[in-house]
Amino acid sequence: MGRYVIRRLLQMIPVFIGSTFLIFFMVYALGDPVAALFGDRAPDPATAQRIRHDLYLDHSLGAQYLHYMKNIFVGDFGTAFNGEAVTSLMGSAFPVTIRLTIVAIIFEIIIGIALGVITGMRRGKPVDTGVLLLTLVVISVPTFVTGYVLQYVFGVRLGWTAPSVSPGAPFNELVLPGLVLALVSLAYVTRLTRTSIAENTRADYVRTAIAKGLPRRRVIVRHLLRNSLIPVVTFIGTDIGALMGGAIVTERIFNIHGVGYQLYQGILRNNAPTVVGFVTVLVLVFLLANLLVDLLYAVLDPRIRYA
């Protein structure tokens, strides 16, 4: 196990370098951060030259990337163009998005798996067909449409929750945004669980468990679920990164000042240090989540042994 973890961590290095370099390339080479500083006006060439030098932008792209990475390892993510350190932006943005993601994941696990088990056990029955159709509709309606409609219905019309979230973003205000963020993934979790359960109900070991006379509940929880949840766990694990990166839309609708909000502002204004810094951290989160998922495999499925 220990050797496996080390091997995986080593494998992460090229992926991490590749992803961050790709983003770095897109932000610094395709866009022009210095021109963006001046908005619509053309910068004075001497000033632009000076800024370029100060920001280490007058070196080759590879050198810039190395310089940036060297700073990251000592915790220096650079300074946003408004003078605020990127790390302090992160300090205020990440807790908010992490809370939002936690709410979304809880929705996915509780509602998604429950619906998946119910429909998987009753394949072809009206409940199954109904839920299945509902998941299709949920998947088909884009997040920004459900977001606005739910905000309008629950926030404006019914007044059950605040239509937009306050800067502190406590958990109770994040319930509706969390649900909106989770909805599409929730539908996928339901369908994945359903398929997996339906496939495994016919497996020999389930028949054996029933034949042994085990109570239905024990068969489902100990035998069926344990095997069926392996693909679901993978999905939810990889979804953590997608949710944190995809929160841009939800955060924009509900005016949540999290990672998505900062990134969106950063991208619109071509604020290169903010964008590259945030994306780097998100990529890291995504990679670690994937590693964690692979390790969870071994816990859930004793057939898998990592040497």
Added chain:
Amino acid sequence: MPDGNDPLEPVDPGQAIAPGGGYGGGMDLAASDAQALEHPPGTGQDAGGPTGKPRSLWSDAWRDLRRNPVFIISALIILFLVFIAIWPGSITTQDPLKADLARSMDGPAPGHPFGFDSQGRDVYTRMVYGARASVTVGVCATAGVVILGSVLGGLAGFFGGWWDAILSRISDVFFGIPVILGGLVFLSVVTNSTVWPVIGFMVLLGWPQIARIARGSVITARQNDYVQAARALGAGNRRMLVRHIAPNAVAPVIVVGTIALGTYIALEATLSYLGVGLKPPTVSWGIDISDASTEIRDAPHMLLWPAGALSLTVLAFIMLGDAVRDALDPKLR
């Protein structure tokens, strides 16, 4: 085309449906049709047919699909969408760009069944013309992703070794970038306002998904006894791949491709909503929804019609993929 000065110039209707023949995951579905036609339903349809020739997975699936109402409904919706994407002028006579500010956000009026948007443009006409951008992006992006992904992933699964290792790491790199985020970064620097940057971006970030699935199903297929038998009989790599592995590994790719087509349409709308996807004067549901979102309290009809059209389109492709999956997966029969 009603006349020469079509407002949607950047999108060539000829190109719009070319790669996929108007179908999701076009290449592979076309292949499956061709295979189904080797055993025409007319001869092999009843109880295995007079010749007693065994039915293939594909003709079996086609028999199932023709009787599946979900498939028929979604296929009809998609055919209709493709039709209006090519000839939007056939069901509306108005100009989607004609603005009459005096009627801004007005409700339905004679000749304008869905009312007007904030700039006084006809919501119905814009809804009809919006299909073209969505269908073009969906079909082209899926065709690109399926071709690139299944070739790279299939070869990695078949040959394994260093090629597999390199490809897996490369696809990990693209997997590591959240889609919407990558779209914002990549497309915010592109000034070209046609559909092609959006399609190019989707292919760039989408192929690892198909590659992984193709790789997995090729690995499963090549372990089958009949492939080992073919190898023992001296079949070359090329023959094993084309004759034995590809037909048995392509089903998951088709299913995921069809469903992905729906999600690419939704992704295009999301990117357009965020202001980096398609840009005016291209008519896109995402742009219209974005414009309408600020007026949702005063004029919900502006948001609901394009949102409904978008959702129905995505739903049709996802339902089609679902029906095809059910037909192709013998395990679930």
